[in-house]
Amino acid sequence: MKLQRKGGEGSMYPQYLFEYPNVETDFPFYMKKKKYTSVPSHRHDFIEFSFVLEGKGKERINGTEHDLQPGTIVLLLPYQIHEYEAAPGETLLMYICNFDMKLLTSGLESAWGVNELLFGSNNSRSAHIRLEDHDFEEGLQLWERLYREYESSKAWKPIMLRALLLETLTQFVRGGDKPDGTRIEDQRPKTAKNIWPIVQYVHDHYLEPLTLTSLSKQFQMHPAQISTQFGSEFGIHFVDFLHELRIRHTCSLLISSEMPILQVAFESGFSSYPTFSRAFHRMKGMSPRDYREQQGRER
Structure with missing residues (x-):
């Protein structure tokens, strides 16, 4: 990824990510599986969707902190400032997807709930959820399928990737809607x-x-x-x-x-x-x- 700092020397704004692999292709979707101990404060103009496989730590989104642990899924919208850090002695192993917002707003799905998920409604939605027990196992299998498909060179790969991406988003929404879910208030500023x-x-x-x-x-x-x-x-x-x-x-x-x-x-x-x-x-x-x-x- 490429970094760009806005506002000149001493700017109050963090690093700005403006590119990622595949950003200029017909299907602007990128996925990686990587270990982290810390990632400094930054923002970007694309969506980031992540799933924690191993390790524990903290993430701050627009100044609000939450836990990262196995089963945590985070949907980070463009231009939100965030950073994360593993707990002492821990390493975070994560799946991370980066993709253009138009992958989700160009189809009929936008009228079926995706639009509300991305652009807000009267009901606040958490930027993250945590899957546990059976839900975690289902989530793990789904993200592994998504990653295997991304790494493959099979026919109709973009179609399958988009289908699996929508399935992971559906799991994210349903996980946040559970009465016993680990929801918090919407991380976006109210304005x-x-x-x-x-x-x-x-x-x-x-x-x-x-x-x-x-x-x-x-x-x-x-x-x-x-x-x-x-x-x-x-x-x-x-x-x-x-x-x-x-x-x-x-x-x-x-x-x-x-x-x-x-x-x-x-x-x-x-x-x-x-x-x-x-x-x-x-x-x-x-x-x-x-x-x-x-x-x-x-x-």
Whole structure:
């Protein structure tokens, strides 16, 4: 994964993860099985879904701490600040999935409960649950199937991965709905629920002309309020958030087509080539032309 620190030297915001393996593919899903003793405070613009296999420790999400132990499942939404650390003498063994939010919002499932899970409702939902006894064994088998499928090269692999991912999410939701479950209050700031429909809208319409003013009219919120919430809750300016989505699309076009770079800029939602060029260099550390040549050599 690549790291980027927003806000310059001494910024109040933690490290920002903005890429992971497979992020620029048709199926932006990545999974690993790894041991940890500690992971410093960070945030990212993709979903992280994890399952603890062994070990004990603590995780802090937006400043609120909870236990990590075998059977703990955490669903971390984009831009939430989190860190975790194993207990003294312990090592955390975890399955961790990283994937783009649109994997869950592009199908009919979004109307069947996924939308509520991601963007909130009047009922708070925990960011984590813990499976015990028989539920833990079922969860372990499910996550192992997901990992084996991810590591395989079988036909229709993305279809099976998405099906298994939805099954693990279903288990997460049902585990949190149990009367004796280990639920806590929603880890997101209460004001964040106002911003999530906007986040989803921008994810769906980032190739179109978007401004704080147009979003203000769409969602009946003052532009200054939208700007303030992006900064205080996600640690990122709205325009940077928008540019990062567009540059990700740009990279896909540069890799998969021979489209002239000027056309790529406009196809990615930018109305100004200088703005596009500056945004691309800030994110990738090179020009679009150099990026295309580098990716061509690597491929």
